[in-house]
Amino acid sequence: KEKPNIFNSWVRDWMKMPLLIVALFPHVMLMSIFHSNSTFTASIIDVDIDNLQFLISVMYAGIIVILLINNRFFSYFPIKTYVLLATSCSIFLLLIILVVKDYALVMPLRVLEGIFCVLEGAIFIPIIISEIKSKHARLFSYFILYAVLLTGSTLTTFILKTALTNFGWTEMFYIVIVFHIALIGIALFLFNGNRFFSKMP
Numbered sequence: 516k517e518k519p520n521i522f523n524s525w526v527r528d529w530m531k532m533p534l535l536i537v538a539l540f541p542h543v544m545l546m547s548i549f550h551s552n553s554t555f556t557a558s559i560i561d562v563d564i565d566n567l568q569f570l571i572s573v574m575y576a577g578i579i580v581i582l583l584i585n586n587r588f589f590s591y592f593p594i595k596t597y598v599l600l601a602t603s604c605s606i607f608l609l610l611i612i613l614v615v616k617d618y619a620l621v622m623p624l625r626v627l628e629g630i631f632c633v634l635e636g637a638i639f640i641p642i643i644i645s646e647i648k649s650k651h652a653r654l655f656s657y658f659i660l661y662a663v664l665l666t667g668s669t670l671t672t673f674i675l676k677t678a679l680t681n682f683g684w685t686e687m688f689y690i691v692i693v694f695h696i697a698l699i700g701i702a703l704f705l706f707n708g709n710r711f712f713s714k715m716p
Contacts, residue, residue: 542636577629595706
């Protein structure tokens with residue numbers, strides 16, 4: 516069965532892989548928030564380190580929960596709609612976290628952030644697999660994912676830590692939001708309205 520064409524007609528083959536890899540970075544940035552150096556971050560934003568580490572844990576709880584059903588979401592939406600929806604929800608959550616002062620309210624927001632962190636990033640792995648012309652495409656695609664997670668987290672942590680040190684924690688969130696807006700631009704440039712997966716209810 517021939518795979519569906521999910522890319523716009525003006526997208527050249529050489530553009531696809533670099534943009535798909537760059538599209539993983541906002542996903543990595545969400546995982547890097549608060550995570551680079553808990554002691555350093557806690558001292559900068561003046562919170563208890565145990566509370567900060569707990570916020571990291573609850574985000575990972577959201578990640579684990581959504582991993583069980585994320586394939587259903589992939590099948591329900593066309594790719595462009597899916598990426599735009601997941602990324603917009605991430606931006607909305609980041610903006611809410613910026614204004615919420617109550618720690619008890621931040622915890623469920625961090626769970627939701629973990630959920631949308633997976634939803635906005637994981638969709639690119641099957642697309643990358645489909646673009647690698649090799650019988651080892653799955654192996655190569657996960658190599659790319661883990662390479663981005665290992666090296667990209669260092670890069671994004673440096674960016675976030677620099678913003679946190681030189682400006683403040685609100686500016687750190689704004690930088691993450693800017694990367695998400697860039698992801699929306701990549702999705703609009705790359706994808707047409709076609710589905711990648713068969714529709715499921």
